[in-house]
Structures are given as C-alpha cells and as structure tokens.
Amino acid sequence: MSRSVHRFREYTIEPDTEPDAEVITFTVHCAVCGEGGPITETTDAAGEWIVTHLGEQPEHLSYREIVTRPYRVAPGRWL
Numbered sequence: 789m790s791r792s793v794h795r796f797r798e799y800t801i802e803p804d805t806e807p808d809a810e811v812i813t814f815t816v817h818c819a820v821c822g823e824g825g826p827i828t829e830t831t832d833a834a835g836e837w838i839v840t841h842l843g844e845q846p847e848h849l850s851y852r853e854i855v856t857r858p859y860r861v862a863p864g865r866w867l
C-alpha cells in the first residue's frame with residue numbers, strides 16, 4: 789500500500805507586468821477566409837491589415853482580433 793502526502797497552496801493568476809514580461813501582441817484574421825495579418829504591438833497597426841484585405845476582398849466583412857497577453861502566477865501561502 790502506498791501513501792502520499794499533499795500540500796495545498798494559494799496562487800494568484802495575473803497579467804504579467806514585470807519589466808521582463810513578453811510584450812502584448814495583436815493580430816486580426818478574416819472570419820470569412822481565415823487569412824491573417826501581421827503580429828503587431830498595437831491594435832491600430834493590426835487593424836490596418838483589415839483595410840488592405842478589404843481592398844483585395846471587398847465582400848469579406850467579418851474579422852476577429854487575437855490578443856496575446858502574458859500572464860504570471862504568483863505563489864502565495866501554503867494552506
């Protein structure tokens with residue numbers, strides 16, 4: 789018969805705002821054909837691709853924004 793001991797700990801999950809955190813990035817994809825724009829560091833820059841794509845595909849009118857935001861887990865007290 790095996791025995792094991794478990795300890796529980798609190799953790800806080802939060803956006804990583806440390807100086808060495810990965811940057812937040814944005815991109816947009818066309819919801820009609822799936823084509824995607826470049827990965828950028830601002831929503832405005834990501835959105836510029838929509839204008840370009842709309843010029844090429846005027847019937848593609850639905851898009852989705854994808855945000856990549858770093859998170860960190862801060863260990864708390866043992867329970």
Ligand SMILES: [Zn+2]
Pocket residue numbers: 818819820821822823841845848
């Ligand atoms: Zn499209």
